[in-house]
Amino acid sequence: MNGIHDLGGLQCFGKIDNKDVDVKFVDDWERRLFASTLCSFGALGPIDAFRHAIEKMDPVHYLSSSYYEHWLEAVEARIKELNFTQSDIGVPLTPTDIESIVATGAHYARESVPENEPLAVGLEVRALPHSPEGHTRLPNYIKGKKGIITELRGTFVFPDTLAHGLGECEQPLYSVRFSSRELWAGRDPTNDAVHIDLWHSYLEVCDV
Amino acid sequence: MSDHHDAPSNPYLKKRRDSGETEKLTKRVQKIEQLLIDKGVVTKEALDRIIEIYETDIGPLNGSQVVAKAWADEDYKQRLKTDATKAIAELGFSGLQGEHMVVVENTPSVHNVVVCTLCSCYPWPVLGLPPKWYKEAPYRSRIVIEPREVLKEFGTNIPSATEIRVWDSSAEIRYMVLPQQPNYAKNMSEEELAKIVTRDSMIGVETL
DSSP states (O other): OOOTTOOTTOOOSOSOOOTTOOOSOSSHHHHHHHHHHHHHHHHHOOHHHHHHHHHTSOHHHHHHSOHHHHHHHHHHHHHHHTTGGGSOOOOOBOHHHHHHHHHHOOOOBOOSOOSSOOOOTTOEEEEOOOOOSSOOOOOGGGTTOEEEEEEEEEEEOOHHHHTTTSOOOOEEEEEEEEEHHHHHGGGOOSOOEEEEEEEGGGEEEOOO | OOGGGGSOSSTTSOOOOOHHHHHHHHHHHHHHHHHHHHTTSBOHHHHHHHHHIIIIIOSHHHHHHHHHHHHHOHHHHHHHHHOHHHHHHHTTOOOTTOSSEEEEEOOSSEEEEEEOSSSOOOOHHHHOSOOHHHHSHHHHHHTTTOHHHHHHHTTOOOOTTSEEEEEEOOSSOEEEEEOOOOGGGTTOOHHHHHHHOOHHHHHTSOOO
């Protein structure tokens, strides 16, 4: 969804603040929430459903609240969406389980052959004006812009379906280079660029 | 220079919470924690262990060891550039939010910097949890459109002939910058090298 979380390219937020602040958690509830959230991905996840819950926040509240308040809203929303208070009792994660989860992680790449034949490195592509009502990882500032595929990252699960329980629908994922000139028209005379990872469905091949 | 540079930093974020608000947030988090424990998702000890891991065990010292080794050992640097996840795991760092790592190397002609415009994705196994500014609107919005101005606010001036490459972590690939080794550090041991590497240089907002 085209939501307030999609901040890339906005110019209304002033200077970078808190450059010297090196605290992980301001209040103790943030520390506890961080732990609860990580442990709840199995029960309340996947991570893209959690991200989408943040995206659906009231925009004014999103901008006025802190990072961990976003997490809190998302965890509460997931508990409600899944009617989790009514779910069965499970086998709880122990400190040993936690150590193994932290060290292993959750892998998003798949070995399977994707339905879509991967596009070639070097090809010029355009990001589609893809604007689903649900979750997506295609930022607005990239939409409609032309870039060059610089790497094939592999075959990755697709967040747009995964977030809504519609399956992994794995696809080729590319690193695509967009020049600052293309993104921001005449404002930038340099050779600067943004490199961003985009799924196959977000792209169309430009006509030669 | 346009007016928006004079705007107050992050003007929409509510900066202070009174004790009543903190108490409300604390209660909401306690409710979640209790629910997860009651439903058998996790034990209290496991939650405590997560906090301990991310507050004390994992942080930018991990990344600085990776950088120091890359500077000291050309073969390692090549492995890091070819398969960063595997090369980083050689030093014992892996897992959550670092499942698919890519390391981008700064050179005299290219300066790399990392962001996540849609949320705040960050390579936890090598850098720990992100600093506050990385998660806030000013950095996330501006670094893709005016990277040179943003870097200047960190005291970092990149020569106009050097290309700035901004990596927007929109998928599950996590990025770490391999800073340029400063001239004064050419003859240092790996251990000494690790000490001069900063977190901000591995995000790309600082040069060494």
